[in-house]
Amino acid sequence: MRENAVGLGKGGTVRRWERWSLQRRVLTLSAVAVTIAIAMGVAAYAVALDRILYAAALDSARLQGGDIVAAISSGEEPAAISISEVASRGALIQLVDASGRVVAASEPAEMRSRLTALAPPPGRIRTAQVTGLPGEVGEPYAIVAQGVRDPAGTAYVVVVATPLRVETDSVRTATVLLAVGSVLLLLLVLGLMRRTMRGALQPVERIRAEVDRITQVRGRGQITVPPSGDEISRLARTMNQMLARLDQSDASTRRFVSDASHELRSPLATIRAAIEVGKASDAPDPGRDDLILAETLRMQRLVDDLLTLAKADDGVPIAASEVDLDDIVHAEVRRLRALGEQEVRASIGAARVLGDRGRLEQMVRNLVDNATRHTTGAVGLTVGTSEGQVVLYVDNDGDPLPEDQRAAVFERFARLEQSRERDRGGSGLGLAIVRSIATSHGGRVVATETPTGDCRFAVTLPGTDDASSAPLSSAPERSRHGVGSPSP
Structure with a gap:
């Protein structure tokens, strides 16, 4: 029972869709298609912009971490001091030893816990994107961890965490603006389409109205041919040709029926008159009988001719x-x-x-x-x-x-x-x-x-x-x- 109800519902939806005007169906389909395309485009733009900004943040973090790694590996300065020599530019920097202890940090508050569990070996780099650091929630970061070994052979991990708040806000703002602009563009396109379709279908509606008027009055008439010379103009000319053929066919049919009635009336009148005369007189009259026979044969020939033409109109095949x-x-x-x-x-x-x-x-x-x-x-x-x-x-x-x-x-x-x-x-x-x-x-x-x-x-x-x-x-x-x- 539920399946039947669903089927009826789908059928009702299809019937309602078919009852819509051509303009409404085209605009609806266009709106759905353009909306899906815009949504996919906005989503693709947001993802692409996010990846670009994220890659830029990673590059900045690599450069900062690379300077520290170069200073540690060359032995120019102790590992703990090398971090302070590099400008953090808003990033959080930590130096972690092999045991996971934070040896140094760009700010004292960052000495409490590690920023990430990434621990690449010396000479390797690992990256990650997180939504928040330990002790912080809701702010995304791009993290770059680089392994390094000092001249004494001690292994360290240099961690640089670059905040992505600006990038995230930029992506959000750009996406909202693009979505709003796309919606406005969609409304503009639909408005132009509606206006264009109304202008394009108006001649068709006028042709329909004129044909309907001609059909109702059962008279002769012609459709006004638009001067545009486009498909609508050619349609109007074709409709005029069809109306002319229908009018000619109707006139031929009426003339055919009238002439057939006239031809049949004459022998019928003769036969009727002969029969009435015969009823008034009981005496046999061979001449009257011959007249009736002749007129009957004339009617038979006429009916046979009409049947031959009717078969020809129906396209009856010939025996070849x-x-x-x-x-x-x-x-x-x-x-x-x-x-x-x-x-x-x-x-x-x-x-x-x-x-x-x-x-x-x-x-x-x-x-x-x-x-x-x-x-x-x-x-x-x-x-x-x-x-x-x-x-x-x-x-x-x-x-x-x-x-x-x-x-x-x-x-x-x-x-x-x-x-x-x-x-x-x-x-x-x-x-x-x-x-x-x-x-x-x-x-x-x-x-x-x-x-x-x-x-x-x-x-x-x-x-x-x-x-x-x-x-x-x-x-x-x-x-x-x-x-x-x-x-x-």
């Missing part, structure tokens, strides 16, 4: 296999000639692609149906290869599309004004499906015109390696299927 596109085109030529409604001109060369045969058949059929609806005379089909690409031309004798409308004709439910006058049952989805199929096969389709000024739709698809031997030709030729015709 080698397909002879010339066979598909040849089948369309035979179908059109069997109908006998238009003159058909064909130039068919070997053309193989990698793709879905059913979708490619639908693509060709939609292009041919579009051509037959808008032609004033003949329909032309040309297929072949050019530089490793399979090219399909579907022409009709109608006027070519205006250049400013050649891209829009592939939009869903896009029927231009000139086509509305001559359209015979088209839903406006056929060319959109053609573009979707061509794109899914790695190709493209464009609306253009023939060299003679007629309307043309050109599809380019990646060809297979074995299809590169049948180049596209605009001259009249005999197809390998036995269909001879002049090219358009």
Whole structure:
């Protein structure tokens, strides 16, 4: 139970941390990191300063003890007198014999007890740092003990104890001043960081507020781009591009739904009217039944087209296999000639692609149906290869599309004004499906015109390696299927 409580507590802490603003989190982390760094820096400075001052005190004590050791070892003066000849400069000096008895001292009071138990042999030096001497508490000292032997062979230890009170006070004062200065510097840095972050995040907050306003009113709008040219400015431009795409997508969706509703309303109204007439009359009417069937088939084709486009939007993968596109085109030529409604001109060369045969058949059929609806005379089909690409031309004798409308004709439910006058049952989805199929096969389709000024739709698809031997030709030729015709 206790573990669960702890876990919940940690989770609550994490959740509270996540609810903090970005500015608060950055400032908190920065304050913690800088505080730790300052504390470590101040501590390192205090230790380093203490060691430096301690080393200086030891050097001073060695020099004093060295003078006494030199005087004793040379025999210039008796050992007890040599201490009085050296200025103590605030240090405590003792001369201790081999038995540990204090022989001489810089001051009479220091004769009572030894300053340290250090007893190095002659020629050796030992050092120590103590917090207090015997009989004294609270004052630190640096002690240097040097062994020496006089000319008579008597061994002594020269002890020099240098007080460290000044050094300790200096370290304490410097550490306090450095800590206070570091805290002030920390507050200054955090203040500057807070001001900088507020200035940096203010444009982001403004962008958020503008996007929120645009989202709430569901209208068009653009974000104000800061003139700084930095990351925030680039973010604002990217957001404007995204809003423009979303607005365009929303408009396309609304137009799509509106057009789909309009297209479905017409056959539904016809079917309803026919059914109501049938209910009013008990006599069978084959014409009415044919009308209902025709309108039902029209609705079915429209729903099938919508389903095809929906699958394309979802990115449904195609079943890839080698397909002879010339066979598909040849089948369309035979179908059109069997109908006998238009003159058909064909130039068919070997053309193989990698793709879905059913979708490619639908693509060709939609292009041919579009051509037959808008032609004033003949329909032309040309297929072949050019530089490793399979090219399909579907022409009709109608006027070519205006250049400013050649891209829009592939939009869903896009029927231009000139086509509305001559359209015979088209839903406006056929060319959109053609573009979707061509794109899914790695190709493209464009609306253009023939060299003679007629309307043309050109599809380019990646060809297979074995299809590169049948180049596209605009001259009249005999197809390998036995269909001879002049090219358009």
